[in-house]
Amino acid sequence: MLITELSQIPGVSGDESRVRDFIKEKLSSWGIEHYTDSLGNLFALKEGKKNGSESGLMLSAHMDEVGLLVSSVEKSGHLRFYKVGGVDERALITKPVLVGPNDVMGVIGAKAIHLQKKEERKKPLKIENLCIDIGAKDKDDAERVVKVGDYVSFYSEAGLSGNIVKGKALDNRAGCAALLEILQRDYPCSFTAVFTVQEEVGLRGAIVAAYRIKPRIALVLETTGAIDIPEAKNQDHSTSLGAGPAFTVKDQSIIAHPRVLERLIEVAERQKRTYQFRRYGGSSTDAGAISLAGSGTAAGVISTPCRYIHAPVSMLLKEDWQNLVEITDAFIRSVYEKGLEI
DSSP states (O other): OHHHHHHTSOOBTTOOHHHHHHHHHHHHHTTOEEEEOTTOOEEEEEOOSSTTOEEEEEEEEEOOBOEEEEEEEOTTSOEEEEEESSOOGGGOTTOEEEETTTTEEEEEEOSOGGGSOHHHHTSOOOGGGOEEEOOOSSHHHHHTTOOTTOEEEEOOOOEEETTEEEESOHHHHHHHHHHHHHHTSOOSSEEEEEEESOGGGTSHHHHHHHHHHOOSEEEEEEEEEOOOSTTSOGGGOSOOTTSOOEEESBOSSOBOOHHHHHHHHHHHHHTTOOOEEEOOOOSOOHHHHHHTSTTOOEEEEEEEEEBTTTSSSEEEEHHHHHHHHHHHHHHHHHHHHHOOOO
C-alpha cells in the first residue's frame, strides 16, 4: 500500500530527497511530466483529456515529517540533538531512530530511573536530558558513522491490519499517497499537483510553490489529529477516527474559502460519503501560505484523521483515507463540470 511504503521512508523537514525520489519514480513510470524547484518541491503536471481545458487548480501534500537533528557528539559517543518541527519531548524516551544518510540505528536514552532523584522523577524529561545512543564507544567511534547536522527520523515498521494503518510520518505521507492515487486517474481538465517541502517548519515549500504556479483554486490534502481518546471530552475531539475526512473551516493560518468548503460538502453529500469538520482552530497548513500567494488563491483543506500525530508511531483508518481520495476526485471533476465562482 502506498501509505505504508511512504511511511517507511525517512524525510525530516529539509531532508525530503528520499521521499521525493520515491514519488518521482512513480510519476515517471506513469508517464506524468514533473520537475523540482530549487527548494525541493516536486511539481506533477496532470494533463486533462480535453485539450486546452485548464482548471487553474492546484492540489498539494507535504512530503516532510517531524524529527530530530544532531547538534553535537559527546566524548562518550552519545549524540545530542535539536527538534525539527513540533515534536512532543515526552514521547521520545527509549524510541528507536535512524541517524544520517546511512540510517545508523540508535535509541533515545536518558539517565536510568533508579539513578534519578525523587524530584527528577516528577518532571517530564526535556531535550537537554536526552541523548541518542548508537552504541559507539567514544566520540571518534561515533564520528566514523555520523556527524553534526545529520537528520534523525523515528523508526517503526509501518503496517496495515484490516482497516487500521499504523506507522511513522502518516502526517503527511497519507496525503502524499492520496495525491499519488489521484494522479493515476484520468480527468477532463488539467491541474498541477505539488509535493511540498518544509511544511513542518513554517510552510516554506508551499510559499515558493504557490508563487511559481499562481493557482486560482487550491486544495490541500493533509493529515490532522484525531483526539478521540478516553481523556478527552467529546467537545474537545478535533476529529474522530471513522467519521470520515475532515474539512477545515479555520486554523491559525487560514479561513477556508467558503466556495471551496461549500463544494467539498456538496460533492461529499452527493456521493453519500461520511465527512466531519475539523473542530480545532490551532496549528497551520500549507493552505495558509498558498492562499496568500500572488493576488490570492481560493484555498481549502481536506484531512485524514490520525491518532498520535507527530509521534514516533501514529494510526489512521484506511476507510477515512479512501473517502478523502474519492471526495477529492469528485471535487476535481466538479470544478471542471460546474466551475467554481470565487
